[in-house]
Amino acid sequence: MAAVAGSASAGANGSAAAHRVGAPTNPMATALLTDQYQFSMAYAYWKAGKHADRAVKNPFGGEFTVFAGLEECIKFIANFKFTEDDILFLQSVMPMCEDAFFDYLRKTDCSDVEVYSIPEGSVVFPKVPLMRVEGPVAVVQLLETPFVNLINYASLVTTNAARHRHVAGKSKVLLEFGLRRAQGPDGAISASKYCFMGGFDATSNVLAGNLFGIPLRGTHSHxxxxxxxxxxEIPDKSLKSKDGSRVCKDFVSLVKEWLQKIQLADSLCGVFGETNQSELAAFASYALAFPTNFLALVDTYDVMRSGIPNFCAVALALHDLGYKASGIRLDSGDLAYLSIEARKVFRTLEKEFNVPAFGKMIITASNDLNEETIDALNKQGHEVDSFGIGTYLVTCYSQAALGCVFKLVEINSRPRIKLSEDVAKVSIPCKKRCFRLYGKEGYPLVDIMMRESEPSPKAGKRILCRHPFLESRRAYVVPQHVEELLQCYWPDKPRVELPSLEEIRGRCMQQLEKLRPDHIRRLNPTPYKVSVSAKLYEFIHSLWLNEAPVGELQ
Amino acid sequence: MAAVAGSASAGANGSAAAHRVGAPTNPMATALLTDQYQFSMAYAYWKAGKHADRAVKNPFGGEFTVFAGLEECIKFIANFKFTEDDILFLQSVMPMCEDAFFDYLRKTDCSDVEVYSIPEGSVVFPKVPLMRVEGPVAVVQLLETPFVNLINYASLVTTNAARHRHVAGKSKVLLEFGLRRAQGPDGAISASKYCFMGGFDATSNVLAGNLFGIPLRGTHSHxxxxxxxxxxEIPDKSLKSKDGSRVCKDFVSLVKEWLQKIQLADSLCGVFGETNQSELAAFASYALAFPTNFLALVDTYDVMRSGIPNFCAVALALHDLGYKASGIRLDSGDLAYLSIEARKVFRTLEKEFNVPAFGKMIITASNDLNEETIDALNKQGHEVDSFGIGTYLVTCYSQAALGCVFKLVEINSRPRIKLSEDVAKVSIPCKKRCFRLYGKEGYPLVDIMMRESEPSPKAGKRILCRHPFLESRRAYVVPQHVEELLQCYWPDKPRVELPSLEEIRGRCMQQLEKLRPDHIRRLNPTPYKVSVSAKLYEFIHSLWLNEAPVGELQ
Structure with missing residues (x-):
């Protein structure tokens, strides 16, 4: 096995090419980022001489999920090492532990750990393990908490982003505006990264742009x-034309002229009266700074009476000088109505003043949007081209946590099961292989888990797929195509190359397109079936009977 | 003004003493952590020659809130500086900006910024500004997003922790177990810090323990x-007695003997039969590693039939050697019922085997707990001493975001107002002073905002407090004690000393105790009144009339 632990090559980068494993994106992702009891258990394992046992653990996804966070997990293990300061701190909080344990920790890295995982950006379903971690039990124990931390929110927010993309449709531009409402600086960085992965087009977060190469977008504020x-208040009113051929010495006067023309335009029947002059000054000033890129927030005072005519005056003045304004942002009010009214004005002005494409001005909407509100806008009809989404996206407001857990499934080649009175919480024991079976129409039909020793399913060959717990639910399937889900990511390859963020994003979009639409529709989606092989079924149930105490009714 | 920007003294530390401003806790909290449009606006301000205007901005709390995040904001401005790499990146994403703007950014720091703030850990109410930031408008603009980021989640989770403390009561031990479900590594670090601030006693997060000196607690997992x-499987079965006087060569046999005694105990009438032997092995092994600190998770197989008798056998064996077991953790099932039944067994064994304090064994509960479930447990009656809370605490599941915003209230000594069709969103303009007025019984009665030029309210002197928007709502108040809320934190003091985390936590607990109980009760709390002085009232309304467009009904 090629030990790459402790490698310290370049950190996260925004290049589209595959890159070597670098440092974790977050400097907080150090070996101390774990629950205290993980060290207690590591000590207890060490004390019991069990630290070299090989444990196999599975974190499960709780629902239909886009799996994300794998790259950070691999970086975490590649850099997993205790510093002398870490050791001193651990000694201070665990004074009851023997010194030799700390010597053991000093020498510990993840060179003896193996990670099999579903590729990042894949669509996954409950019960199928996302990842299998094998290695000395004390080390695997120390990975449990950070892995669950790195996967849970990542998968949750990627899934949330993918759902927003699904409801908005392919043609809309989706902007992530979540920095203000995320869990501190890194919560925001993770949110930007994984929203992009889930199908967003850009972020407002400059640091995320810098770290991951995500396109940056945004406009000014109220x-x-x-x-x-x-x-x-505008000191320098001059603006050079786009082709550099001439200079307009008083852009502000040009804007005022246009405002008057708009107010008097026959086709608008005098709908526009006086507008707010501070707003007009702000727009003119912003256009002077960003003539190639003028996008105005039009709802500070009154969208239809002030924001729209002020914006149009500035945009038409820019047009005189060869520039093309980008558009407007609506941040309050009835977004369906306002976007339709704004579009009418843009189209009317396009005709009135013969300004090509003025009617196609980009309309961005951004007030507390989420899946439901976008769905409602779609039903009402609207003229929004681009959605800026913050709070509901990054906090995953409608379900703020994912129930991803890490279960011990095998130790020293002996299967382990976690029982529970709640059947959904019973873990599926032993080291497994997992396959996705595709049908004639190219859609995935069912995922199947099998014992490691079983032969893989084959295309064209009938296989029995059983519900893991309900005896009567089973079906024969003849797959047209078979895909093995868990692949080795650590340390099997001579040099680990992880896909770029762009590649993972592509995988996510492609996987969602491949699913049968009723599995991902917003309302009452059909559950995707997850099954076990006949052998694994028998095995689970015999183990369950052995372990479960027999009740006594009194 | 003493410029301390760029100071690079020691980072966050866990000492209880007040400490100098160090680096931000999170290395991600750099000058690039802001929305892209903030740079666009900074450029537009710079381009318009407005970058030296003094802006006053207020972030508002949306509801009853414990204010947190101030220390990180002060550290942020103390370290606010663009590196040459930052500048190169900004140039690459904003190629349309003039070079001189980037030279301006190179020289920019926060030495010319003033921050007035309510002390961290204070209880705050909607409309009263948490913080006032004054300085060159382009710089203040760049602080908007990071400040809102640093305050929003911090205040939200501190408030959530304080609410959990309130419902659990003072006598219970509260443990934060949120690392697995937080927004990545730093989300978890912030959660641990602010949950402690809001009244939790300990965390399971080792890195948070290391960074902030928060006590660490936890037990083993399933x-x-x-x-x-x-x-x-236990290789070394020997255990030295607590006083070191003797060695028990076979602790496992001692445990087995105790298990038999428990099974045969008259007072238990033979309720315990066979227990799960793997669980017994895990408990015995854990006790050998942590004899002084034995806390067992008892629900892996069956709490009452296996976990409790196995735990008691190990605890009684430890007792033979002079140790005292800590207790159990329940992580599933009916926590009220199981805690009561477990307590009965502990008390019965205390009498049966004459083991003092065995009945007082600590019972920790930890399955998806939140305010509602703890309240429900309290109503049913339970024997839980300690709650371990994760998901619902750190994700603030019941309200995953706080509506804290930053508003421009004055520029160049001229007041600014943000209007909205929603009265609750209208900002209160101009630079203000804010006071909390206390009544005879020591409770705060009302907060009042006044214009800067007005004389402060005085104890014993009648003052008119007006609702900011509703003309008919006003009351005379004779305060017994007056507290000014906004204090200067930057850069007024020769060396800024921020209170320690322990001190802030103390302030939070004390402030919550000082409130009239009906303001903080869980159901239908009485709204706390926030008012403006008569002068500020007149001022707001004249400005509003001036700025708002007059509608036309057609």
Whole structure:
């Protein structure tokens, strides 16, 4: 096995090419990032001489999920090492442990650990293990908490992003605006990374742009608009035309002329009266700074009476100089109605003043949006091209946690099972292989878990798929295509190359497209079937009977 | 003004003494951690020559809240500086900006910024500004997003922790177990810090223990129990007595003897039969590693038929050697019923075998707990001493985001107002002073905001407190004690000393105790009143009339 633990090559990067395992994105992801009882257990294992046992553990996804966080897990184990400071701290909080245990920790790395995993960005279903971690039990124990930490939120928010993409449709631009509401700086960084993975197009978070190469997008805030009082506050009013051929010495006057033309335009029947002058000053000033990229927030005072005519005046003045304004952002009010009304004005002005494509101005909406509100907008009809989504996206408001857990399934080649009065919580024991079986139409039909010793399912060959717990539920399947789900990520390959963020994002989009639409529809989706082989079924149930105490009714 | 920006003294530490401003806890909290449009606005301000205007901005709390995150904000501005790499990146994503702007950014720090804030750990109410940031508008703009990021989740989770403390009561031990479900590594670190601040007693997160000196607590997991098959797996069965006077050569046999005694005990009428031997092995092994600190998870197989008798056998064997077992953890099932039944067994054994305090064994409960479930347990009656809370605590499941915002309230000494069709979203303009007025019984009565030029309220002197928007709602108040809420944190003091985490935690607990109980009760709490002075009221409303467009009904 090629031990790459402790490698310290370049960190996360935004290149689209596959890259070597670097440092974890988050400097907090060190070997101390674990629950205290994991060290207690590691000590107890060490004390009992069990630290070299090989444990196999599975974290399960609780629902239909896009699996994410694998790259960070691999980086975590590649860099897993205790510093002398870490050891000193651990000694101070665990004074009852023998010194030799700390010597053991000093020497511990993950060179003896193996990780099999479903590729990041895959669509996964409950009960199928996302990942299998094998290695000395004390070390695997120390990986449990950080792995679950690194996978849970990552998978949750990627799934949330993918759901937003699904409801918004392929043609819309989705912007992640979550930095303000995420769990601190790194919560925000993770949110930006995984929202992009789940199908978003850009983020407002500059640091995420820098770390991962995610495109950056955003516009100004209400504060920028309120910061202006009048047009006199603009010191330099000159603007060079886009082709550099001439200079407009007083852009502000040009804007004022256009505002008047709009107010008097026959086709608008005088719908626009006086507009807010501080807003007009803010827009003009912003356009002077960003003539190639003018996007205005139009709801600080009144969208239809002030924001839209002010924006159009500035946009038409820019057009005179060869620039093309980007569009507007709506951040309050009835987004369906306002976007439709704004579109009408843009189209009317396109005709009135013969400005090609003015009617296609981008309309971005951004007020507390989520799956439900986008769905409602779609039903009402709207003219929004782009959605900026923050709070509901990054906090995963509608379900703020994913029930991803890590279960011991085998120790020293002996299967282990976790029983529970709740059948859904019973773990599926032993080291398994997992396959996705595809049908004639190219859709995945069912996932099947098998014992390691069983032969793989074959295309064209009938196989019995059983429900893991309900005896009567079983079906024969003739797969057209078979895909093995768990692949070795650590340390089997001579040099581990992880796919780039762009590649993982591509995988996610492609996997979602491949699913039968009723599995991913928003309302009442059909459950995707997850099964076990006949052999694994028999095995689980004999083990269960052996372990479960026989009740006594009194 | 003493410029301390760029100071690079020691980072976060766990000492109880006040400490100098160090580096931000999270290495991600760098000057790039902001929305892209903040740089766009900074450029537009710079381009318009407005970058030296003094802006005053207020982030508001959306509901009753414990204010947290101030220390991280102060550390953020103390370390606010763009590296050459940052500048290169910004140039690459904003190629349209002039070079001189980047030179301006190179020289930018927060030495010219002033921060007034309510002390961290204070109880705050909607509309009263938590913080006032003054300084060059371009710089203040760049602080908006990171400050809101650093305050929003911090205040949300501190408030959530304080609410859990309130419902659990003072006598219970509260443990934060959220690492697995937080937003990545730093989300977890923030959660641990702020849950402690809000009244929790300990965390399971080792890194948080190391960074902040928070006490560490936890027990083993189900995986530890499942990893054992039989008592034969324990290689070294010897245990020295607590006083070191003797060695028990076969602790496992001693445990077996005790298990038999329990099974035969008259007072238990033979309720205990065969127990799970792998569980017994795991408990015995854990006790050998942690004889002074034995706490067992008793629900892997069956709490009452296996976990409790196995635990008691090991605990009584430890007692023979002078040790005192800590207790049990329940992680599934009917926690009220199981805790009561477990307590009965402990008390019965205390009498049966004359083991003092055995009945007082600590019972920890930890299965998906939250405010509601703890409240329900309290109503049913239970014997739980300690609650371990994870998911619902750190994700703030019942309300995953706080609506804390940053508003421009004044520029160049001219007040600014943000209007909205929703009255609750109208900002209260201008630089303000804020006071809390206390009544005869020592409770706070009302918070009042005043214009900066007004004289402060005085104890014993009648003052009119007006609702900020509703004309008819006003009351005269004669305060017994007056507290000014906003204090200068940056850079007024020659060396800024921030209170320690312990001190902030103390402030939070004390402030919650000082509130009239009906303001913090769980169901239908009485809203706390927030008011403005008569002068500020007049001022707001005249500004509002000036700025708002007059509608036309057609």
């Amino acid at each position: 504060a920028y608009v309120s910061s202006y009082m009048s047009l006199d | 995986a530890y129990v499942s990893s054992y098959m039989s008592l034969d």
